[in-house]
Amino acid sequence: xxxxxxxxxxxxxxxxxxxxxxxxxxxxxxxxxxxxxxxxxxxxxxxxxxxxxxxxxxxxxxxxxxxxxxxxxxxxxxxxxxxxxxxxxxxxxxxxxxxxxxxxxxxxxxxxxxxxxxxxxxxxxxxxxxxxxxxxxxxxxxxxxxxxxxxxxxxxxxxxxxxxxxxxxxxxxxxxxxxxxxxxxxxxxxxxxxxxxxxxxxxxxxxxxxxxxxxxxxxxxxxxxxxxxxxxxxxxxxxxxxxxxxxxxxxxxxxxxxxxxxxxxxxxxxxxxxxxxxxxxxxxxxxxxxxxxxxxxxxxxxxxxxxxxxxxxxxxxxxxxxxxxxxxxxxxxxxxxxxxxxxxxxxxxxxxxxxxxxxxxxxxxxxxxxxxxxxxxxxxxxxxxxxxxxxxxxxxxxxxxxxxxxxxxxxxxxxxxxxxxxxxxxxxxxxxxxxxxxxxxxxxxxxxxxxxxxxxxxxxxxxxxxxxxxxxxxxxxxxxxxxxxxxxxxxxxxxxxxxxxxxxxxxxxxxxxxxxxxxxxxxxxxxxxxxxxxxxxxxxxxxxxxxxxxx
Numbered sequence: 001x002x003x004x005x006x007x008x009x010x011x012x013x014x015x016x017x018x019x020x021x022x023x024x025x026x027x028x029x030x031x032x033x034x035x036x037x038x039x040x041x042x043x044x045x046x047x048x049x050x051x052x053x054x055x056x057x058x059x060x061x062x063x064x065x066x067x068x069x070x071x072x073x074x075x076x077x078x079x080x081x082x083x084x085x086x087x088x089x090x091x092x093x094x095x096x097x098x099x100x101x102x103x104x105x106x107x108x109x110x111x112x113x114x115x116x117x118x119x120x121x122x123x124x125x126x127x128x129x130x131x132x133x134x135x136x137x138x139x140x141x142x143x144x145x146x147x148x149x150x151x152x153x154x155x156x157x158x159x160x161x162x163x164x165x166x167x168x169x170x171x172x173x174x175x176x177x178x179x180x181x182x183x184x185x186x187x188x189x190x191x192x193x194x195x196x197x198x199x200x201x202x203x204x205x206x207x208x209x210x211x212x213x214x215x216x217x218x219x220x221x222x223x224x225x226x227x228x229x230x231x232x233x234x235x236x237x238x239x240x241x242x243x244x245x246x247x248x249x250x251x252x253x254x255x256x257x258x259x260x261x262x263x264x265x266x267x268x269x270x271x272x273x274x275x276x277x278x279x280x281x282x283x284x285x286x287x288x289x290x291x292x293x294x295x296x297x298x299x300x301x302x303x304x305x306x307x308x309x310x311x312x313x314x315x316x317x318x319x320x321x322x323x324x325x326x327x328x329x330x331x332x333x334x335x336x337x338x339x340x341x342x343x344x345x346x347x348x349x350x351x352x353x354x355x356x357x358x359x360x361x362x363x364x365x366x367x368x369x370x371x372x373x374x375x376x377x378x379x380x381x382x383x384x385x386x387x388x389x390x391x392x393x394x395x396x397x398x399x400x401x402x403x404x405x406x407x408x409x410x411x412x413x414x415x416x417x418x419x420x421x422x423x424x425x426x427x428x429x430x431x432x433x434x435x436x437x438x439x440x441x442x443x444x445x446x447x448x449x450x451x452x453x454x455x456x457x458x459x460x461x462x463x464x465x466x467x468x469x470x471x472x473x474x475x476x477x478x479x480x481x482x483x484x485x486x487x488x489x490x491x492x493x494x495x496x497x498x499x500x501x502x503x504x505x506x507x508x509x510x511x512x513x514x515x516x517x518x519x520x521x522x523x524x525x526x527x528x529x530x531x532x533x534x535x536x537x538x539x540x541x542x543x544x545x546x547x548x549x550x551x
Contacts, residue, residue: 047374047375047378048370048371048373048374048378048393049371050367050371052370053367053368053369053370053371053374054367054370056370056394056397057366057367057369057370058367061394061397061398062087062088062089062398063086063087063164063192063193063395063398063399063402064082064083064084064086064087064088064193065398066087066166066391066394066395066397066398066399067082067087067164067165067166067193067395067398068080068082069391069394069395070166070167070169070388070391070392070395071142071166071169071172072391073169073388073391074125074169074172074173075173076113076117076118076119076120076121076173077111077113077125077173079111080111080125080127081108081109081110081111081125081126081127082108082127083106083107083108083127083128083129083140084101084106084108085100085101085102085103085106085107085129085138086100086101086129086138086140086193086194086195087193087398087402088101088106100129100136100138100195107128107129108126108127108128110124110125110126111124111125111126112124112125112147113125120173120176120177121147122146122147122148123144123145123146123147123176124144124145124147125142125143125144125172126141126142126143126144126145127140127141127142127143128141128143129141129193129195130224130227130228132189132220132223132224132227133223134197135197136195136196136197137189137195137197137220138194138195139186139187139188139189139194139195139220139221139224140164140165140186140187140192140193140194141165141184141185141186141187141224142165142172142184142185143182143183143184143185144172144173144175144176144182144183145176145182145183146176146179146180146181146182149179149180150180151180151181151182152180152539153178153180153181153182153233153234153257153532153535153536153539154181154182154183154184154230154232154233154234155175155181155182155183155184155233155234155236155532156184156185156186156221156233156234156235156236157171157183157184157185157186157236157237157238157241158186158188158221158235158236158237158238158241158242158244158245159185159187159188159191159192159238159239159241160238160239160240160241160242160265161191161239161240161265161407161410162191162357162358162359162399162400162407163191163192163238163239163396163399164187164191164192164193164395164399165185165186165187165192166192166392166395167392167515167517167518168185168517170517170518170521170525171517171521171524171525171528172185174521174522174525174526174528174529175525175528175529175532177529178529178532178533178536179536180536181532181536184228186221186224188217188220188240188241188244188406189216189217189220189405189406190216190405190406190407190409191399191405191406191407192399193399194406195405196402196403196404196405196406197405198405199216199404199405199406199407199408199409201213201412206421207422209412210412210413210421210422212412213409213412213413214244214247214251214413215251216406216409217244217247217406217409218244218247218248218251218252221244221248222248222251222252225255230255231255232255232256232257233255233256233257234256234257234258234259234260234531234532234535235248235249235256235258235259235260236260236262236528237260237261237262237264238262238263238264238515238516238517239262239263239264239265239469239514240265240266240410240413242261242262242263242264242265243264243265243266243413243420243424245259245260245261245264246259246261246264246424246427246428246431249431249432249457250427250430250431250434253432253434253435253436253454254434254436254437254454256432256457257457257458257535257538257539258457258458258459258460258531258534258535259431259432259457259458259459259460260459260460260462260528260531261459261460261461261462261474262462262516262517262524263462263463263464263467263469263514263515263516264424264461264469264474265414265418265420265469266413266414266419266420266423266424267420267423267424267425267428267470267473267474267476267477268419268420268423268425268470268472268473268476269423269425269426357404357407357408357410358400359400359401359402359404359407360404362397362400362401363400363401363404369397369400369401370393370397373393373396373397373400374393376396377389377392377393377396377397378393380392380515381393383519424477425473425476425477425480428459428477428480428481429480429481429483429484430484431457431459431481432454432455432456432457432459432481432501432502433453433454433456433484433488433502434453434454435451435452435453435454436451436452436453436454437451437452438451438452453488455496455499455500455501455502456485456500456501456502456503457501457502458501458502458503458504458534458535459477459478459481459502459503459504459505460504460505460507460531461474461477461478461504461505461506461507462506462507462508462509462516462524462527463506463507463508463509463516464508464509464511464512464513464514464515464516464519464520465508465509465510465511465512465520466511466512466513467512467513467514467516468513468514469514471506471508474506475506477504477506478504478505478506481502481504482504484502485500485502488500501538507527509523509524509527510523512524
């Protein structure tokens, strides 16, 4: 690993305030929105014209068709499989409508690509709705498996808030090149094209209500794992999916080979972990998610991050170097010369506490909905070819229009401003250190004499070079986990020390923002392949391959 620079740049990286690049107005081409060039107070923000917005609202493209269109951009997969058991019809105005179909004719037929048309094949691609117990509980799944070879490793991918598995379309092909791996992407329960049962929290206790909201997602993931007959797997989560991945690792220990968190939400203890000096609300992290132009992000080099932190490190040219044993300095908020904390707008706090999601506004706005969504998609996908950006816009709008469900968990998990009500920094050191039964499974009713502690878990945190999420929080989490490892190994036996697998590292993807898997997808895919191959090497070394994917 390359050593940190000696001029203090490593410390600067750990403590720096995240700065979003200046937003630019991209000249639109082809079939992408043109309203950005029109005059008016909001004309440059909501880039889709009124006429185009009305046309899209009237077309009412079903979510299944929109997902299919996005996945058609996966290399070597011209006609992706797409089940139509959910999202096959336009959203209904009736909020109680159950839109899960049991019609076998709506199931997808797996698609195989051979070595003649697919240089990394043969591979099999499948789309399936996995039914869970209870009323209207099912997860939308897209999978890729390699054919003609032994498959003993599994990667599970979780998307962020309000998104869907189609956002990983740049990653499926690249990640499924690794021999011995099956790739699964899931829509979180109540999001994407998974079923959308009514979301309810019953507890009046603050901490219990947070736990209920987390369990809504992680219990569904665990039930999916059991139904797929997967013993152990590598879990990748982006943003809210990263938060839930940590919650899963803590509640259901013993089933992960590696945990990869891509720009996870919810790590910092307080707002100063993201911004030492609180900006105006219009410059908050949530605003950056909407206003940050990805065409700038993917071409912009962040001068606040030293080049040494974006080159060699951890045996990977894309990973950042750092000095071990140094504590991140979070003293900026104690600086008496720093600006006072500026509160969020009262209207935002009111809407947040009232659990009115941004997608509710899209649903209520009728023909204006596509135009509202374009304010986000035109910037978020501005670095992509116009046809792909348009497909993603249609896909996002089709998901945002779906019946509200899992989105209502957000107000219980995050406070206004996107800071966790139960920050992961208080809990993440327990990942890979939970008590499990002697056979390695989760234990809640097993006698103490039949329990053992997990022997650690490799954890990777990834951030974009221009990420508005808290990179300093990632370094703080890395330090917390490494300190916990040192504490436990102080009283461990020689055998326990040699078998401990706990590691933590924080990586930076060059010229990427919050959506690292999409902004810097080539670099992201290479980093991921290296991490996956590392899991395979450890499995071969231990002669304990993971249980394979479902038959």
